[in-house]
Every structure is written in structure tokens, then in C-alpha cells.
Amino acid sequence: MIADNAAQSAAVRNTRQRTAVSSLLAEVEGFHSAQDLHAMLRDRGERVGLTTVYRTLQGLADSGEIDVMRPPGGEHLYRRCSSGHHHHLVCRSCGSTVEVEGPAVESWADRVAAQHGFVDVSHTLEIFGTCKDCATA
Amino acid sequence: MIADNAAQSAAVRNTRQRTAVSSLLAEVEGFHSAQDLHAMLRDRGERVGLTTVYRTLQGLADSGEIDVMRPPGGEHLYRRCSSGHHHHLVCRSCGSTVEVEGPAVESWADRVAAQHGFVDVSHTLEIFGTCKDCATA
DNA sequence: TGCGTCTTTGACAATGATTTCCGCTATCCG
DNA sequence: CGGATAGCGGAAATCATTGTCAAAGACGCA
Numbered sequence: 001m002i003a004d005n006a007a008q009s010a011a012v013r014n015t016r017q018r019t020a021v022s023s024l025l026a027e028v029e030g031f032h033s034a035q036d037l038h039a040m041l042r043d044r045g046e047r048v049g050l051t052t053v054y055r056t057l058q059g060l061a062d063s064g065e066i067d068v069m070r071p072p073g074g075e076h077l078y079r080r081c082s083s084g085h086h087h088h089l090v091c092r093s094c095g096s097t098v099e100v101e102g103p104a105v106e107s108w109a110d111r112v113a114a115q116h117g118f119v120d121v122s123h124t125l126e127i128f129g130t131c132k133d134c135a136t137a
Numbered sequence: 138m139i140a141d142n143a144a145q146s147a148a149v150r151n152t153r154q155r156t157a158v159s160s161l162l163a164e165v166e167g168f169h170s171a172q173d174l175h176a177m178l179r180d181r182g183e184r185v186g187l188t189t190v191y192r193t194l195q196g197l198a199d200s201g202e203i204d205v206m207r208p209p210g211g212e213h214l215y216r217r218c219s220s221g222h223h224h225h226l227v228c229r230s231c232g233s234t235v236e237v238e239g240p241a242v243e244s245w246a247d248r249v250a251a252q253h254g255f256v257d258v259s260h261t262l263e264i265f266g267t268c269k270d271c272a273t274a
Numbered sequence: 275t276g277c278g279t280c281t282t283t284g285a286c287a288a289t290g291a292t293t294t295c296c297g298c299t300a301t302c303c304g
Numbered sequence: 305c306g307g308a309t310a311g312c313g314g315a316a317a318t319c320a321t322t323g324t325c326a327a328a329g330a331c332g333c334a
Contacts (some may be wrong), residue, residue: 013281013330035320049284054321070207075320089250092257100249105242109264110238113226117269120229126263127246132254132291150301150310168285186313191292211291211321 012059012100020046021056030097031069031077069126087125093134157183159202163184167234168206168214216252226260230271238263 003034013086020041028040038053060066067081069088082099089098103126113121144158151183157178165177175190194215204223206214219236226235242262250258 011183012226015282015330017283018237021295023142033320051284051286051322052282055282065244070209071176072207089253089255091255100253101151102245102249105245108239108261113264113266116226116235117235118226118228118264118266118270119269119272121264121266123264125246127250127255127258127260132256133270135254135256148289152301152311154312188293188313188315189311213291218333253322 012061016049017048017052018056019045020048021053021057025066025078025080026062028080030095033075033077035075035104037078054072071126088130089127091131091134092128096131140209154183154185154189155193157181157185158190162197162203162217164217165217168216169233170212170214172212174215199217224264226264226266228271229265229270232268233268 008013021037023043024037024040032040032079034054035050037057038048040048041053042050050071051059057066059069061078065080065090068077069077071077072091079097084101086099086101087105089100091097102125108121109123110121113119158174161177161181163173165174169177171191171194172187174194175185175187178185178190185242194203198215202217204216204225205219206227208214208217212242216234221238223236223238224242226237228234239262243260246260247258250256
């Protein structure tokens with residue numbers, strides 16, 4: 001039997017697959033689904049399992065390194081975003097996204113939540129519309 | 138072969154099932170998943186297919202009569218809300234919801250979208266937190 | 275540097291909400 | 305009232321995501 005070796009610092013290991021996902025996200029623009037990213041990795045010649053892609057993305061999302069969006073349509077979309085909290089303005093037609101910031105909104109959300117006694121507050125905000133190009137086309 | 142009878146005004150039909158879903162939503166409080174609502178209808182003795190519940194909810198959501206929320210966790214939640222545009226403050230722990238309004242946020246979203254040339258703008262905003270009761274417990 | 279252990283991987287199956295299919299029924303209009 | 309069709313509904317299909325578990329690689333230590 002193996003005694004629980006408390007000394008083992010269970011840190012995150014630096015693996016080839018994790019690096020691959022991370023660097024891929026650093027290069028691509030816009031949002032991509034997990035399956036998209038998996039396909040891209042395969043095209044690049046990286047052998048990475050789909051399961052691993054999901055796990056890695058979840059980990060990155062948890063640690064705040066990437067953003068997750070749940071558009072109406074079912075798939076989760078992941079994106080490496082500029083640091084700092086912000087939201088997205090998304091075109092319904094062509095899918096292009098613009099990062100927008102609204103400090104006033106952040107503070108409003110926190111204030112409203114606090115008024116109702118809520119703590120540990122987070123929020124999601126997405127703006128959908130039709131961009132100029134798609135509207136004129 | 139059936140000739141296309143153009144005279145048939147293909148309007149929405151008023152069916153027992155649609156009425157049942159609608160009136161159920163008028164009575165219950167808070168958000169419920171489609172499957173929840175389906176179970177409630179069966180408890181009431183209404184014989185309504187799960188498929189129909191989904192279809193009806195989608196229709197009601199499209200016509201703006203009910204709100205849809207996509208919480209992290211997978212299920213779509215539906216709710217008959219008070220009239221007017223508003224958002225929700227949701228407790229992560231007990232699921233209780235508070236309707237909140239933020240005119241400033243609405244106008245901010247529209248303004249930002251307009252600045253980027255977006256038209257036909259809508260947005261989703263949800264605030265998550267831990268409510269007072271759950272925090273002290 | 276070599277070894278042992280433990281994390282991580284990855285192929286496959288399982289899950290579970292939502293959608294599709296298609297024959298049947300009920301509703302609506304004339 | 306009667307014919308035509310919108311809507312219903314049960315089951316099967318779909319599909320992204322998660323669980324499982326044996327095998328392989330990474331890291332700390334001697």
C-alpha cells in the first residue's frame with residue numbers, strides 16, 4: 001500500500017499537449033469550438049486527444065487564461081483574450097467579435113448584487129447585433 | 138397530388154397543449170427546465186409530449202413571451218417574466234432569482250454597439266453570486 | 275543520470291439534453 | 305359538417321461533452 005506522500009507537491013505538469021493547445025490559442029483569432037481546435041491541432045500534425053483538448057480548455061478557462069462564450073446554438077466557444085475583464089460584441093451574421101469594456105457596467109452589477117446581499121459575484125454579458133458590413137450587404 | 142391551396146391561411150392554431158404550457162408558466166415561480174415543466178404537466182394530469190413542450194417553449198421564447206437563460210451546467214431554463222426588459226441576479230447555491238433593471242446598462246450596450254456600426258442589437262446579461270442566506274449558512 | 279511514482283493522456287463508451295422523423299389526430303375554414 | 309393541414313407525440317437519432325481506466329510520460333530524488 002502506498003502511504004499518502006504529503007510531500008508530493010501536486011503541481012501542474014508541463015506537457016507537450018498542454019503547450020500545443022496554449023500556443024494554438026495564442027495564434028488563432030476569434031472564437032473557436034473545442035472540436036475546431038482539436039481539428040486544427042491535428043492539421044498541424046500534433047497528436048492530441050479530443051478529451052485532452054476539452055480538459056485543457058476547461059483548465060485554462062478556470063484559471064482565467066481564456067474566455068468561454070455560450071452562444072445560442074449549443075457549442076462552447078473558447079478564445080484567448082486580452083488580459084483584463086471585458087465583454088464581447090458579436091455579429092450574428094458573420095461571427096466577427098469586438099472586445100468592449102464597460103467599467104460602469106461592472107460596478108453597476110457589483111452594486112446591484114451587493115444591494116441584494118449577494119457575495120462572490122460574477123457576471124456574463126454579451127451583445128449581439130448585425131455588423132455594418134453584414135447590414136449593408 | 139394536392140394542389141397548393143393558397144387560400145388556407147396558415148395561422149397559429151389554438152391547441153389544448155399550447156394553452157396548458159402557457160398557463161403553467163403563468164402560475165409557477167422562478168426558472169424551470171423544459172423537462173421540469175413537462176413533469177409538472179404530467180403531474181397535473183395533462184397529457185403533453187416532451188417534444189411539444191420543447192416546441193412550445195421555443196415558440197414562446199421566439200415571440201418574446203418568456204425568457205430563456207443558459208446557466209453554466211447545460212440545461213436551458215425558461216421563465217415567464219414580468220413585462221419589460223430586465224435581467225436576473227441568480228444565486229449559485231439555492232437558485233433563487235431576483236429581477237433587476239439597469240436602464241444605464243441598456244443604453245450603454247446600445248451605444249457601444251452603435252459606435253461599432255452594429256444594428257439590430259440585443260444583449261444578454263446575467264449576474265451570478267451567492268445570496269445572503271447561502272453565504273451565512 | 276537512473277528509477278519509481280504519480281499525473282496526464284487518449285481511445286472508447288456513456289450521458290443526457292435537444293432535435294428529427296413520420297404517421298396520426300384535432301383544429302380551422304368554408 | 306367535411307376536407308385539408310398544422311400540430312402532436314413517442315421513439316430513435318444527434319451531438320457536444322464527460323467518465324473510465326490502462327498505459328505512457330514527466331518530475332523529484334538518490
